[in-house]
Amino acid sequence: MKFDTVIIGGGLAGMVCGIRLAEAGERCAIVSQGQSALHFSSGSFDLLSRMPDGTPVSDPMVGVAELERIAPEHPYARIGAERCDRYARQVPAFLREAGLPVTGEDRRNHFRITPMGKSKATWLTLEGYLRTEAPGQFPFRQVCIVNVEGFLDFYPEFVAEEFRKYDITCRFGTINFPDLEQIRQNPSEMRSANIARVFDHERNLEALAAKIREVAADCEAVILPAIIGLNRDDAFAVLQSKVDKPLYLLPTLPPSIPGIKAQQALQARFRALGGEYFLGDTVLSGELENGRVKQIYTANQGNIPFQADHFVLATGSFFSKGLVATPDRIVEPVFGADTVFTSDRSTWYTLHFFDRQNYQAFGLRTDAELRVMKEGVALENLYGIGAGLSGFHPVQEGCGAGVSLLSAFYVAETILNSRKS
Amino acid sequence: MNIQQNTVSENNFEQCIKCTVCTVYCPVAAVNPHFPGPKQAGPDGERLRLKRPDFFDSALKYCLNCKRCEVACPSNVRIGDIIQSARIKYGPKKNTSLRNFVLANTDLVGSLATPFAPVVNTAVSLKPVRFMMDKVMSIDHRRVFPKYAHGTFTSWYKKQAEAEQAAFPKQVAFFHGCYVNYNYPQLGKDLIRIMNSLGYGVRLLDKEKCCGVPLISNGLYQQALKQAKVNLGSIRRAVNEQNMDIITTSSTCTFTLRDEYPHVLSLKNDDVRDRIELATRYLYRLIQSGEVTLKFKEDARPLRVAYHTPCHMEKMGWSYYSIELLRMIPGVEVFVLDSQCCGIAGTYGFKKENYPTSQAIGEPLFRQIETSGADLVVTDCETCKWQIEMSTTKKCEHPLSILASRLA
Numbered sequence: 120m121k122f123d124t125v126i127i128g129g130g131l132a133g134m135v136c137g138i139r140l141a142e143a144g145e146r147c148a149i150v151s152q153g154q155s156a157l158h159f160s161s162g163s164f165d166l167l168s169r170m171p172d173g174t175p176v177s178d179p180m181v182g183v184a185e186l187e188r189i190a191p192e193h194p195y196a197r198i199g200a201e202r203c204d205r206y207a208r209q210v211p212a213f214l215r216e217a218g219l220p221v222t223g224e225d226r227r228n229h230f231r232i233t234p235m236g237k238s239k240a241t242w243l244t245l246e247g248y249l250r251t252e253a254p255g256q257f258p259f260r261q262v263c264i265v266n267v268e269g270f271l272d273f274y275p276e277f278v279a280e281e282f283r284k285y286d287i288t289c290r291f292g293t294i295n296f297p298d299l300e301q302i303r304q305n306p307s308e309m310r311s312a313n314i315a316r317v318f319d320h321e322r323n324l325e326a327l328a329a330k331i332r333e334v335a336a337d338c339e340a341v342i343l344p345a346i347i348g349l350n351r352d353d354a355f356a357v358l359q360s361k362v363d364k365p366l367y368l369l370p371t372l373p374p375s376i377p378g379i380k381a382q383q384a385l386q387a388r389f390r391a392l393g394g395e396y397f398l399g400d401t402v403l404s405g406e407l408e409n410g411r412v413k414q415i416y417t418a419n420q421g422n423i424p425f426q427a428d429h430f431v432l433a434t435g436s437f438f439s440k441g442l443v444a445t446p447d448r449i450v451e452p453v454f455g456a457d458t459v460f461t462s463d464r465s466t467w468y469t470l471h472f473f474d475r476q477n478y479q480a481f482g483l484r485t486d487a488e489l490r491v492m493k494e495g496v497a498l499e500n501l502y503g504i505g506a507g508l509s510g511f512h513p514v515q516e517g518c519g520a521g522v523s524l525l526s527a528f529y530v531a532e533t534i535l536n537s538r539k540s
Numbered sequence: 541m542n543i544q545q546n547t548v549s550e551n552n553f554e555q556c557i558k559c560t561v562c563t564v565y566c567p568v569a570a571v572n573p574h575f576p577g578p579k580q581a582g583p584d585g586e587r588l589r590l591k592r593p594d595f596f597d598s599a600l601k602y603c604l605n606c607k608r609c610e611v612a613c614p615s616n617v618r619i620g621d622i623i624q625s626a627r628i629k630y631g632p633k634k635n636t637s638l639r640n641f642v643l644a645n646t647d648l649v650g651s652l653a654t655p656f657a658p659v660v661n662t663a664v665s666l667k668p669v670r671f672m673m674d675k676v677m678s679i680d681h682r683r684v685f686p687k688y689a690h691g692t693f694t695s696w697y698k699k700q701a702e703a704e705q706a707a708f709p710k711q712v713a714f715f716h717g718c719y720v721n722y723n724y725p726q727l728g729k730d731l732i733r734i735m736n737s738l739g740y741g742v743r744l745l746d747k748e749k750c751c752g753v754p755l756i757s758n759g760l761y762q763q764a765l766k767q768a769k770v771n772l773g774s775i776r777r778a779v780n781e782q783n784m785d786i787i788t789t790s791s792t793c794t795f796t797l798r799d800e801y802p803h804v805l806s807l808k809n810d811d812v813r814d815r816i817e818l819a820t821r822y823l824y825r826l827i828q829s830g831e832v833t834l835k836f837k838e839d840a841r842p843l844r845v846a847y848h849t850p851c852h853m854e855k856m857g858w859s860y861y862s863i864e865l866l867r868m869i870p871g872v873e874v875f876v877l878d879s880q881c882c883g884i885a886g887t888y889g890f891k892k893e894n895y896p897t898s899q900a901i902g903e904p905l906f907r908q909i910e911t912s913g914a915d916l917v918v919t920d921c922e923t924c925k926w927q928i929e930m931s932t933t934k935k936c937e938h939p940l941s942i943l944a945s946r947l948a
Contacts, residue, residue, distance in 0.1 A: 120828075120860070153614035154561045305576040307584075312564040313577075350904075374560050390876075399611030400857045419857030421814055423825060438557075439614055 122148045122395070124534060125415065125425045127402050127453060128433030128441065130155030132505025132523035134385040136431055138217060139531035141392035148395040148425060150402055150417055156438055156506075157385075160378030161370045162345060163231040163250075164214075164221065164524065166207060166242035167195070168517025171475075178226050179242060179521070180204050192459075192510035194522045197487055198529045206528040207521075211243060218352075218384035220246040230254055234273060234344075234371050236281030240517060245377050247355040249342065249367035255285035258365065262287060263335035264342045268295040269309045272372035273344035292334025298323050311371045312379065315349035324354060328361035340365040345376045352380075405430070405454045411499045415453070429500045429534045432456070432483065432491055433527070436506040442482060449481045454501065457484035457492040459509035475515045482509030488533055489526060502530040551622040551803070555615045556583035562609035562619050567881040568602050571900040575602035578609035581626075582619035589630055596630035602897070603627075604885035605757060606851035621803040628761050628804070639677040643887040644758035646750045650688070650722030657690040680895035684930040686723050686922075693725035697744060701732060708741030713778040713786045715771075715816070717793040718750050719922035727789055730944035731819055735787075737947055738823075738832040743784065745774035751796040754887050756804060768801050772809060779815050786812075787819040789940060791920040792886065794818050795852035818920065820939055824861040827868070835948040840871030845942065846914035848905065848928065849879040850921035862920055862939045869946050875912055880905050884927035899931065906931045918942060 124140050126133045129151025137147045166179040171190060176182035184200040186193045195203050207225050214221045221243040223229055230238040230251045238254035251257055262282070264275040279289035298317045303309060317323050324347070335341045345368045348354030359366045370377060386396055400419040405412050414424035434441030434453065442458065443450045444467075449460040460481040461467065467478045483491055483503040490497040504526040506519065513519030556579070563569050563577035575581070581600050588595035600623055607620040642649055653660045663669050664685040674681035693716055705711075712735060720728040732742045749771055752764035775797070778784045788794045797816050801807040826832045845866060849859040859879070866874045883901030888894050909917055909932045917928050917936040925936040 152616065154565070154612045155614065158559065158561050158564070158614075301573040304573050305580065307580055308563060308569070308577050310560055310563065312560075313569065316570055374564050379564060395860060397857055397860070399613075399855065401616065417857075423821075423828075 120148070120420070120423060120425050122146050122425065122427045124148075124429040124431060125150065125427040126431040126433055127415065128152075128155075128435055128439070128505065129386070129396060129398065130433065130435055130439070130505065130523070131157055131381075131385070131520060132435075132527045133431065133433035134389055135213075135524055136433060136504055136527035136531050137389045137394050138213075138385065138392060139528060140534060141389060141394045143531075143535050145534070146393065147389075148397060148427075149389065150397045150400050150415075150425065152401050152434075152439065153399060155382060156435065157378045157382040158375060159373040160375045160381060161231060161233065161241075162248045162368070162375065162377035163241040163244040164210075164520040165240075165517040166228075166521035168228060168240035169515065171512070171516060173515075175240060177228055179228060180207065180226050190510070194489075194508045194511055194526055195518070197485070197489060197510075198525055202529060203525050206525045209528070210524050214243070217388040219381055222246055222250070232278075232369055234278075234369060236278035238281075242521065245381075247359075247366075247368045248345070248377070249369055257282070257285065257287055259340035260287060261290075261338055262340045262342055263290045263292050263338035265292040265294060265331055265334060266344060267299060267309075267314055267346060268293050269303050269306060270311075270314060270344065270346065270371075271307075271309050272311060273346075273369070278342070278369065290335070290338055292331070294327065294330045294334070296323075296326055296330070310374060311344070311346050311376050312349055312374050314346045315376050318347045318354060319350045324357055325361070328358055331358075331362050331366075335362075335364065338364065340367065342367050342369055344369055344371045346371065347376070349376055349379065402434075402453050405501075407454070407493070407498070410496060412454070412501045429502070429537075431530055432501060432503045432507065433505045434507055436482065439506075441507040444478070451483060451491075451507070454491065454493060454498070456498075456501075456503075457495065458482060459484050475512055479512045479514065480510055482507050484509065489530055502533065504530050551586070551618045551625060553583035553586045553617060553622055556617045556619075557615055558584075559614065561612050561614060562617075565608050565612040567606060567608065567883070567901045568604055568897065572602055572897045574599055578603070578619045578623065582609065582622040583617055586622050586626065589626060593630050596626065598631075600627050600631065602894075604881070604888045606881050606885060607855040608851055608881065611854055618803060624756065624800075624804045627759070628756075632759065637678075639679060639891070640758040641760075642677065643679075643890055644754040644760050646718040646722070646754055650692070650718055653688040654690065654692050654722050657688040661685075661687045674892060678892040679890050680892045682895060683890050684926070686719075686926050688722055689725050691725070693721045693728045694744065696725055697728070701742075702744075705732070705736075705741035705743060708736065708739060710740045711743055711782065711784050712740050712822070713745055713775075713782075713784040714742045715745060715748060715751075715775075715786050715788045715793060715797065717788065717790045719790055723922070727938050727941060730938075730941050731787075731789055733944050734823070734834075734940060734947065735819075737835070738826065743778070743782075745771070745778055745786075747771075747774045751793040752805070753792055753796045753800065756796075756800065757886055757888065761805075765805050765807070768805050768807050771797065772801065772807060772812070775812050775816065779812050785822065786816045787822045788816065789819055789920070789938060790922055791818060791850045791853040791856065791858070792923070795856055798856075818856075818858055818861065820862040820865050820920065821858055824865055834868065834943070836870050836946050837948050840946075842871050842873065843916075843942070844873045844875065844914050845916055845918045846875045846877050846909055846912045846934075847939075848877050848882065848909075848917055848919040848924060848936075850919055850924045851881050851885070853920055854879050859920075862918075865943060866918060866939050869943060872942065872946070874918075875914055877905065877908055877912065877917075882924045882927045882931075884923045886923050889923075889927060898927075902927060902931055909934055
């Protein structure tokens with residue numbers, strides 16, 4: 120099979136890179152081992168929330184410029200502050216074009232609310248989700264937190280505990296009706312996607328609106344976990360139109376409805392642009408020739424390799440097995456590419472889970488153009504993007520989605536420029 | 541005591557990180573609240589079943605074995621295989637209701653039906669007969685039965701084709717499957733015409749039985765195993781003694797021969813697995829290597845087709861080849877439908893108790909087909925074809941039939 124570019128990995132970075140290339144007319148294939156970590160998404164996209172020392176960031180571009188100076192190994196520093204700024208201005212329109220209605224300003228962070236009610240700085244948030252300009256600056260003083268009886272992945276009491284710290288009065292409303300009883304036959308599967316399917320039906324959405332009106336009668340606003348709109352895009356708008364007060368969604372624990380929607384929207388956009396998406400296939404090996412990747416072999420395609428001028432490694436980090444930790448090394452399993460890690464294993468992690476963990480910054484060794492290195496030499500046509508890159512702390516710095524988005528933009532541009540020259 | 545006997549399964553359930561992504565993509569869990577979903581039925585349940593077999597949940601019978609859970613799984617867990625294997629290991633040992641026996645024994649029923657095809661086809665289309673089958677055998681009266689051919693593909697082949705096939709310089713063996721043999725011999729004839737035009741003679745295996753997929757899904761495991769051994773023996777002889785590749789026209793037969801034999805029936809096939817492939821993939825490979833070129837008719841009348849990806853095609857990841865082959869045909873415009881289950885799953889949708897689930901699963905696909913503006917639907921699976929033709933206004937054809945109709 121011959122393509123212009125083959126992307127290994129179909130998560131946020133891989134799909135964004137594929138869409139950028141396909142928009143410019145490249146014939147692209149994405150090979151993805153399974154559904155991606157987007158299924159655990161919060162409904163928000165971070166760019167840079169904190170500096171490496173923990174200082175909060177309000178203008179991500181000021182932070183990126185600082186990173187360029189103090190953290191040259193950081194992917195943003197490699198891409199360069201100027202380019203990061205240019206890409207960041209393009210991202211919101213890009214995501215909206217792909218069917219993801221994000222809100223937020225490119226040079227100012229806002230705050231999203233986690234499923235546990237905590238405020239976290241972020242950059243772009245999907246429409247309909249609760250966001251504030253500063254922690255605790257809620258658009259209400261008193262709110263009804265609505266939940267579905269038996270739903271396993273949302274805890275109104277935790278949310279209320281956080282809200283009360285800002286003197287918000289919280290009430291609770293529990294919802295149940297016959298179609299929800301049906302899915303409760305499997306109480307262990309009372310999860311967001313199963314519940315959202317119930318509300319995809321018009322009459323259930325109607326019933327939900329009626330229930331919300333009833334339980335939140337004397338409240339200023341309503342909070343609902345993200346359990347609507349799995350197979351329809353208008354669920355939030357329809358529900359809001361039938362509830363007489365402001366309605367805000369909060370993300371749930373996985374599986375995440377906004378994440379599933381994001382995955383499907385990006386995949387649909389890639390396919391609509393002529394991209395080929397191979398789901399459920401594992402890349403087994405890559406064949407190198409004269410410092411270039413010639414072709415890759417996969418489990419499903421067997422003796423028919425994928426050939427391309429350019430390859431992009433977007434296989435992610437440890438969760439998706441883009442990186443594998445052995446007792447003494449961090450391995451990149453497809454090409455055996457060079458990785459960045461510390462040699463003494465005892466320095467990989469600390470015993471405190473929420474600390475800055477060194478292993479999180481481990482990943483692919485790349486050159487300035489994010490070309491993947493093997494035995495100290497950059498492979499000419501293999502680029503690394505996304506969570507598999509080294510030099511950043513996605514959780515602690517709040518930059519995971521941003522690194523995926525901007526590295527994908529950067530590599531797509533590099534590939535397209537190489538066509539011109 | 542061997543602790544591992546209670547903790548290790550042949551299928552890699554310990555790789556499951558409980559992310560629940562599989563359940564999001566399960567077509568059954570989406571419409572049937574009695575099915576707990578692949579995570580619960582597969583890796584979660586397996587952990588319990590290994591400790592005590594009576595944790596086996598009879599709701600596993602609702603799994604239609606589409607393997608879409610496996611395609612979705614980010615951790616490569618063989619969820620569908622875990623469920624199928626659990627049904628074999630812990631499920632009811634005697635599961636031979638008359639209905640299941642009839643649905644599962646495609647060879648026997650096909651052999652009995654084809655000589656009397658006109659009578660049988662008329663009979664099963666009559667309301668009173670369908671009513672009786674519904675009442676007596678629990679085969680849903682709303683289900684439209686596939687037509688039987690008057691005379692099998694193999695008898696035609698022996699009389700009309702066999703002699704001349706040996707004369708071709710290159711040879712390939714054809715696993716025709718039950719559909720070509722008993723229902724639609726024309727597809728086999730189309731394949732022969734295409735292969736002959738490229739200089740390949742088409743041979744049959746010396747003994748071919750039903751691949752066994754309906755036997756497995758209806759609980760007749762011993763018989764499935766027996767037939768699988770016969771097939772593997774024939775395939776090995778074709779590969780080792782005559783150096784022939786094996787090509788097929790049905791995506792599910794192909795998937796069963798390649799993957800269900802080792803994973804579900806524990807029959808090793810790695811020596812021949814790579815030699816078994818769908819004819820569309822085989823053709824794509826020959827054309828890409830530059831060895832052959834297809835010659836098409838001058839007249840390229842426009843035809844807009846909607847391609848439906850059968851579940852086992854999705855699992856194999858091979859729909860690309862059928863779609864690309866269709867795109868090579870002058871005048872043919874291909875629209876790729878969203879990859880989703882049509883709901884029939886072989887014999888599953890014939891059963892009265894599954895009929896509503898089956899149609900509910902297929903509903904979004906049927907809707908997309910109706911609004912696609914396509915002249916016809918194309919797919920590589922015969923039961924998907926039955927389901928689509930019964931549930932939409934469109935005809936459904938095999939990609940090779942389209943290809944053969946446009947050959948010069």
